Amino acid sequence: MKNKAIQLLGESILPGESKTIDVEIAKLHTTTKLKIPIIIERSKIDGPIVLFSAGLHGDEINGTEIVRQIIIKKINKPKRGTIICIPIINIFGFVNQSRQFPDGRDLNRVFPGSKTGSLASRFAHFLIKEIIPIIDYAIDFHAGGASRFNAPQIRIVPNNSELKELASVFNTPFTLYSKNIQGSFRNACTRLGVKMLLFEGGKSLDLNSEITKEGVEGSKRFLAHLNMLNPKKEIKPNTNKTIFIEKSYWIRAHFSGMFIGLIKIGSYVKKGDTLATISDPFGKIEHKVKAPNNGYLINVNDAPIVYQGDAIFHISTQLEGLN
Template identity: 70%
Template sequence: MAKHREITILGETVLPGESKTINMEIARLHTMTKLKVPIIVERAKTDGPIVLFSAGLHGDEINGVEIVRQLIVRKINKPKRGTIICIPVINVFGFVNKTREFPDGRDLNRVFPGSKNGSLASRFAFHLLNEIVPHIDYCVDFHAGGASRFNAAQIRIVPNNEELKQLADVFNAPFTLYSKNISGSFRSACGRMGVKMLLFEGGKSLDINNDITQDGVKGAKRFLAHFDMLNPKKNAKEAPGPSIYIERSGWVRAKFSGLFQLHCNVGKFVEKGEVIAYITDPFGKFEHKVKAPHAGYIINANDAPIVYQGDAVFHITQKLQHD
């Protein structure tokens, strides 16, 4: 691994042993109010890897923001060696508006590598890739489920990549999901630039869940300990068991519209035919059971109180035919 003597972001240099918060300001609100994206850089005097912990790529995914905030406030981001960069909120415009997208309606996670003179979201993508990503070796990007769907804590990696598999084992989230890169995503762009990224999914949008937060923080500590970067005062606890790897999974969709009532927890293993929810009408005329179509772990559940016919209500793992 190459030695990292100087790191210069947006014209500001951070030397070994220094701490600095660099504010990225690309555009203002329509009221002329400044909106800054704090980039928090902590460098040890001893050389080592450069790790990025990022969140808020989607402005309404607050749980990831809370995970990175805890890494900062608990001083987990002060490394024994190497450098830790934290960006708690990338999409600050969406964060202010409590929306997934940028004000231009674009999903930042679909416009990478971006353009210096493109749309607002595209400009953010461009600066992220050109100012920060060239410096980093590893990244953990924290996300949450959208549209009222609650994700079990999971790491997503591309299949057939042994180094990412080893890093996922180190992070050791309750679940690890094989997932191909999506065109225009931050993960895809980082992969093309040689950065090893783990994508964390957990919880749902516009929500903070303590269990998910702790899964993220504990995994980050194990990740740093693996590279001998974790502050000796911090203790990386082993997970209760090995991560459950998922190669295939499928959605269960509502067969009726109505009030939706969950009857199982995310992360639970269910048997084929087990009742996992009910769909009822507001007037007491019907009550339909939602049954598991096969045995598997529930890795995502719809938390919405009302669903329509065809809505995705559960994501359940499937066994491979050769299992």
């Protein structure tokens, strides 16, 4: 694509050009049109094409805020190459503050989609056919669902040295090895050769400034690594190195009741440490939740009420290079 126009959604983007393309994905039953803005910034110097996307689940608003800040801070104006930002993929869910598409489907489970399938499937097909084929690298921003707060983390497939290097560059507190899920956006992008990092941080229907900062600063480090960061943008030093987690699992509640977490997200705990209490509302019973093993708490349930069997803490069991 050296010194040539990029063709996207029927439009040409020339070197050095900025363009916003409003894509009409469907109409509501009221005939109201819903459009998704796709924001493209291209340098005059040839280079990679990077996608920053969020809002695949419409209630995961913190990811949208990260991409919004990348835009308003002009981090998306590259030194070389092209940066494409889609702050909200699932505009339906964002409007309704819902995870799902209007047809009740999880968009992140229907990729690569179908031209003649459900509404969610058709939109997944559109993304895969019209946008992803020109992308070299992508970062997709997510948050925890159902009141579960994720520590800032990058998720990558195991045994991929290039993704591991990129995760080290992005440098969130944690990097989790996790296999691609069938039907997910990440899986579909991987099959098309896109090098994708999946960012998780915070929880749904919430904005958290610390999570936003992690996402924005990590994105700047990522672009600097690709020699794409605008030279006017400074990178804040981060002496900590991401902790690679090979294995982890969910601690589940043994009792129902009022839930009070006692340990800060991201903390390292030792076996037997008290992590939370679960109490009845009448002051008769209080159960302690104790750590079953040493490990980092990478997700905490923020719900005030839990039921027996609910996932309440996600804890690491094996770090890379350690048993």
